[in-house]
Each structure stands twice: as C-alpha cells, then as structure tokens.
Amino acid sequence: MKDLIIPPLEWTKDMGTPARQGAPVTLTVDGIAITVPAGTSVMRAAAEAGVTIPKLCATDSVEPVGSCRLCMVEIEGMRGTPSSCTTPVAEGMQVQTQTAKLQKLRRGVMELYISDHPLDCLTCAANGDCELQDMAGAVGLREVRYQPVETHFRPREGAGPNPRYIPKDTSNPYFSYDPAKCIVCMRCVRACEEVQGTFALTIEGRGFETRISPAAESFMQSDCVSCGACVQACPTATLIEKSVEAIGTPERSVVTTCAYCGVGCSFEAQMRGEELVRMVPFKGGGANRGHSCVKGRFAYGYATHRDRIVHPMIRERVSDPWREVSWEEALAFTAARLTAARDTHGPDALGVITSSRCTNEETYLVQKLARAVFGTNNTDTCARVCHSPTGYGLKQTFGTSAGTQDFDSVEATDLALVIGANPTDGHPVFASRLRKRLRAGAKLIVLDPRRIDLLETPHLGESWHLPLRPGTNVAVLVAMAHVIVTEGLYDAAFIAARCDAEEWADYAEFVASPDYAPEAVEPLTGVRAETIRAAARAYAAAPNAAIYYGLGVTEHSQGSTTVIAIANLAMMTGNIGRPGVGVNPLRGQNNVQGSCDMGSFPHELPGYRHVADDLARAVFEKAWGVELSSEPGLRIPNMLDAAVAGRFKALYIQGEDILQSDPDTRHVAAGLAAMECVIVQDLFLNETANYAHVFLPGSTFLEKDGTFTNAERRINRVRRVMRPKAGYADWEVTQLLANAMGATWSYTHPSEIMDEIAATTPGFASVSYDLLDARGSVQWPCNEAAPEGSPIMHVDGFVRGKGRFIRTAYLPTEEKTGPRFPLLLTTGRILSQYNVGAQTRRTDNQLWHDEDRLEIHPADAEVRGLREGDWVRLSSRAGETSLRATITDRVSPGVVYTTFHHPDTQANVVTTDNSDWATNCPEYKVTAVQVAASNGPSSWQEEYAAQAAAARRIEAAE
C-alpha cells in the first residue's frame, strides 16, 4: 500500500501561485499537454507539467502580483511576453518558457536586482537556500554591467552615511529583518495579509524608494504576532530565522506534528545531525496547509532548556531533597511502593492521570497500566478539566464524542458562530484560516464576555458581539433557539429526515416558552434582546453556518448542557453533515481528542465504550489476558477527595501539572500530600512534582515516535528526530514500570501499540503507521466502512441513528456575586503562552507575556482607585492571590479576566470546586471575586514559593 500513494507534488514544491477550482482546461507548456482547473496561472500549470519557470515575486502561499517580471513566457498568438504568474490558462494555449528572447530579458531583470544587492553570498545565512541565488543561476547571469551609484545596502555612500540604508532589525527573538537584502518582492506583505491576516507589514515609498516596513519602530513594537509566514515567504535572507543564522542551513527534514494546541499543525523539523535548525510549517499538513503560529514555529527551545531533568529521582518523603538514581533503582522503588499500596489498600487505592500532551500510544499504555496491571479503572486525564462536557454532550445528541468537521470546512462557511473561544490566541492557525474566510465575506457572531481579537479582524464584514455575563451561555443559546422556533426559521426538512420527531416537537415547545424570549433573558445575560434576535436570524439564514467553541462553553457548571444546546441549534437549522457547517470544539492541547479516544476516562475503555459493557470488556480481556473491572473508576477531583479521606494512596501522573491546572489549588495540594506514592513523569520539575516521591524524566515530541489526534479527529504522525535526553521515550518508561510490577509487555515500537489499538477499537480498525506514512494523516473513524477516514461526520445520518434533541433548561450557577464578591472572574489564554506555561515560559515567548494580568473595566477600576499596572488582590471564597491590573473596556463592567500561564499568579487558588453537572469539569469560567489594591504577592504566594523552593532541592551528587 505504501508505494501506491504518491504524495501530491504541491506538498513539497512551490507551485508559484495558489490552486484554483474550476472546469478543466487543457494547454501545452513547451509541448507538454497538461489539464488544470480554469483560473489556474500559466506558472502553476507549467509546474504541474514539471516545468519550472523562473520567478521571484510569486509563491504559492499568496496571490500573484506580477511585479518582478522574471516569469515572462511567450504564448502563441499573444503579443509580448506576459508574466506567467498573473496570466490565467486558456483552452488550447501554447506556452514557451525558454526562448532566446526570454533569456535575454530575464538576464536584464536579474542584472538590475543584483546591482542593488550586497554580494556577500558566502557569508549570508541564506547561502544555499536563497531564491535570488537560484534565479541568478537559472537565467545564466554571468556579469553585472551596471555599477550602481546609489544602493540600499551600503551603510555609507561616498563620504557620508547612506540615507537609504536601514540597519538590521533584530528585535524579534526568532527572526531578523535586514532591509539591505530586500528585493521588494512583497511576498512578506502578502503573506502577512493573506495567510496570517494580521496586516502588520506595509509598503512605504515608491519606485526605487519602495521599502517594506512593520509600520513601527521595530517588529517587536509592531502588530506582528511572530507567526513566521513572512519569513517563510521571503525568497532571500532579508527575513530569516535567527536559528539558521546561528547554526547554518539544515541537512534533512522530517515531517512531524506540533505539540502545542489542538489545531495539530504539521511541521518539517529541519535538522543538522541531532540539532534542530528550525521548524517549518508543512504544506501537506491537513490542518494547517502550510501555516503556523509563534508557538509551533519558534517556541521549541524548551526541548533543550537547562531546566530539563534527565535523570530519574526518588525520595522517601516529600520533605527530603531529591536523589538522582539509575532507571533500575527508580523503577524498583516505584514498583515496590505501588505494589505495597495495592496489597495494603486494594487496587482502587491506585490511579493514573494520562496526558493530553503525550502521544496516543503513550496514553493508551498508561490507561492500560491502570486497568490491566494495577487492576482498577481509576484513570483520568486533564481533558477532564477542559473538554469532558464535549464528549458527553455530543455523544448524547449525535452519537460521537467529537467535532463534526475538518478545518478545511471553514473555507465553505458563510457564517461562523464562535462561542467561548478566543481563536487568535488559543488556536491561531485556525483563526488565520477563519479570518481569510471572514475577509471574503463570511459573517461572524461572537458569544463571549470579552471583546476578543477576532472581532477586530481587518476587513471584517457583518458581525455581532453578544457580551454575555459569565455563566449564562445556556440562556443565550436557548433564546436563540426560541427566535428560530417562534419565527419559523428552522429547517423542517432536515429535522424530519434526520432527527427524532417527537423529541423535536418537545424541544420546540420547550424553547418557545416566553421565559426564553430574548427580552426575558436580557436582564440575566446582559445581552440586548435585539442582538440575540439578529444573531439567531443570521445564524438560521446562512446557507452554511458553523459553530466553533472552546473552554468558555465547557468550563461551567452547565458545560454539558451548553454543548447539548449547541448541538440542538445546529440540528434545528440543518447545519450538520456537509462542508462549511457543523459543531466544532476547539481543543486546548494537542492531544485532547486522542487522550479521550484512548480510554483515559474512568468509565470508558478506548473508543468510548463503557466499562460495564461486557462485550467491550471481553475484547480487552482477550487482548490483555487479564480480567477487567466493570466498575467506573474515580475522576481526578474524586481521587483527590478520596486521598484526603485516606482511601487513595498512589498516583502515576504522566505529563500533567494538576497542581497548577486544576481548580482549588489548596484542595489539590492537600490530596497529593495525603498520598504515599506520587509519581510524576515530566520534562521539568513542575508544580505537582513538589508533592512527588518519584520523578521520571519525560521525553519531548522530538524524541519519540507516535501519533497525536487533533480537534478534527485527524491522526497525525509524530516522528523522532533525536535521541531521548533521558534515555527512554515516555512509552518505554511506562512499559518498564508495568514490567517492574510483573507485566510482560514487549512493545518494540509505538507502531505495535497502534496495531493493538486498531485491533481493539472499531473506529481505528484500519489505522496503521503504514497508512499514516503513505497518506500523511487520516481522520477517524477509519475502518472498513470508511477506509479513507472521515473528514466530515454524520453525512448521511447521525452516528447514533436519529439526532436527538434534549431539553436544556438554564440553571444559574451557584457561584453568585454578592456584597463580598461583587465581580465575576473569567479566565483565558494568550497567543504566546501555552496552558500552564511550562514549555513556553522556557522560551523567548516570555518577551511577549511575562506575567498574568487582571483585566478590569475602567469603571470598576475607578471605584477601587486602581491605575494601570497596580498590584491588586484578587479574592474569592476559595482563596486569594495577587497580580497586576490592566484597565480595558474589552471586559464589561462587573467582569474581570485573567490568563493562567504563570505559576506565581496561582489563579487557581481563587477558582472554586464548582463543576459541570455531568462530568465534573471544573467551573473555571465563573468565579465571584473581589478586587482591591494591594502591595504585592499574597501570603499564600509567598508561602507557596518557599515550599516549592524547598521541595525542588536536588541532593548534590557525591
């Protein structure tokens, strides 16, 4: 199978101009017949025919402008020498790409370029990777006849300084901008506009004086978000990665997957030996189509950060300093403690937490360790704290715990309804793809307490912002449904064909109640009734309307109800089952989808089959050769509760920092402190490790093979490009631990683990590394019924049969404001940092965001006497912390907002133990708080810092 599929040419080759869709047109290029869609450029048609036309200003990530004229061709019956990048193909066209005339003209063009270019090629960072060099070679340039009087590249001209010379801008930590080398092809400007959608770069001056500018003092002071699209597009060394300047050009390239967010971008890890030179977004990546954000593109320095722990460490008590030991000793110590805990307290006193940052294969092994070796279903994952309501809500309504679309689907969307998500920061590459669509006229509805950046998209068309009070998602969504039902805007044909009629009739009646009229919910939600009505009408009227949502939906006491309300809305308007529509959860971490798929939840075996399901258990009992418990295990908060109660003793945590990421920090700390054996497997001594007895060094995504499954159910390969710094990849460590406890696992490569997953889990039945290597990626379900995978789900019917409408009553959260805590705190993230920040804080991304700030409305700040940058005390009924304030009207009066990327802030000291009714996903997005001026860090922050410093001590080696 492997060699039957030839990867499309455009995954690896610059086709010159973007692909088009249209009726087939046949032409000849240098006598070679080729058929391409109408609207394709002659340049691209030639590339498809295998002919490369010289070019400088064109590249296939952006629309052509035809400025360099190097790509001239001769076309039979056409006068002159048209630019092939801007000339569309026509039926029967006959193109000549190389004639004596063309050669002469092209040399002339190149001579002009070269005469204003510093010819320091041998010491240039782009040497060997420069299109200007390549083109000089391609056109046969042998001499430059002009001696320029004026240049852009000489710092001094004649006696004085050269007024045209602009010094190099090195302000961005990851790339430099050297205007002396710029050929003004404007690829960067177009990439920033068309690919990234930021419009940070502008063109200044005209003619010979034309210059590219970030429209600010420097790149760091500009609107630039450091996505790297311009660097990628630049044909010269003008915009270039600092790592290439420092190391040299790469010698090989390995396709792998970003380990940050749930977009799951594909990258080429470009290597020199075992040194990573740069990460370049891969054009063949199904999720990103060649684009990237600052995290995946540049923030990989943590992988080689000096803080990485590369030796196993153990200690008797958490008050002792750490002791570095051999792997054998660490594993023997761990196995002995785990076995003792199991013998004394029973298997249910043990548990594991799998990681949404690790691979599918690793996650699968960790839950297998719990179920098959420990003998308990006590397994949970950090996905609990973000998307567990998605799993529940979508399974109840549609029948699968996953989003319905692929990211390409956004290209067919006429209206995007974005709920509780901040894509430009949380899911940047998706945001760029959405913005492209918004610039092309798609409409936008944002349901969020905060005015997110998406609403500030340049060239945005019609849009609505519904700035609701935190905690009132259900009320607003049901009010939208009310409008759709009472105004008869629903898709009766779709509902009749695809959904349960009785349940629909019931739901229609339920939402039609006057209690849910926009006018009735306005006082609760704070959203003007007309805005809700307008938004509902627009959503129902759009030919293709898609819902994208994030943690602002799930992290509520009514998280699961909100997901159900979203699914109901999509069903009643027929927005399911084709491109451009659907319900799309934006997953926080790279492998949230995968960790859920792989059976991380205590009540579900891999493939979302309940542990009480005898048939499903039988499959795994046969594969694993053990008897399995039919009792659902404990969830993370329940494990901690049980620990405090003395019934839960040992926890193996892979790649998670629950002390920082879970709510109610004090409770988490108390739970961990009550255990006899806490095992942390991670890259760094994270906050949770302060309470651990065993530290097993982890491996980065660069150090292992495996797969990640992104938000669109796409299974992407992760490929090892260097040896694990600690000697073992994470999956190997889990296997060693299992075997130290008496198991006899014998996997020699993660592909064998995937084979076991495929053999036991119906949705993965046809997945194998061979398939992934051949196709690049595949979206589950991938089995006999869908051998090519499933980009879009529920196409001919819902997975569960008939779509199910479920009543969604709005119930106010118990977390209410009052005289003591009059404000509502909600939380979110920022572009440059990732989750608890363990990785990004160890990179230069710190330059963009080095502390968490509290956003507060000017009116609320004024009554408290707060000024910009003041330290404030943030307190709730759970605890208090201090951080600095930023005054902004992005938040409404009565609402404050912060990020949670920095451990010193300890934002989760403030969050409470309220949680989603169905899944116990914590209610991060609503906490009643008070804000007051303060002098600096709180006493808890200081105590914590002292405890952490003590717990991190490592005994000096003898």
Added chain:
Amino acid sequence: MSQEKLIRMANQIAAFFAVQRGDQAEAVAAHISESWAAPMRAALLTHIAEGGTGLDALVIAAAPQIRPPG
C-alpha cells in the same frame, strides 16, 4: 469525599433531568451508575438510607435503581 460535595453533585444531576421527559428517576440513576465510582455510590446510598438530608427528592427516588456498589 465530603458529604456536602456529593449532595451538591447529585442535586446538580437531578436538576438536569428534572426537566426532561420520560422516567426522570431512572435517568438520574443511570447517570450516577455510569459515571460514579463505587465508593461514591456507596456514600450516597448510605446517606439516603440515613434520611438523605439535603438531597433533591428526585435523587432519593432514583436510589433503588442506582447500581449497588461492589
């Protein structure tokens, strides 16, 4: 797990199903049986046997149909 938390969780589940059609007690029982670990169900059932103070009537009605722990 503290009794108070358990009661709050059970009541939250009851509140969702209290507006649904069909046998609400059965739905509450099914949800608890599917997603709660045995010690949690045991604690809840003990609390109900002791009078079930603080619990929604629907939780109490669901008790006989909750999967017995162990």
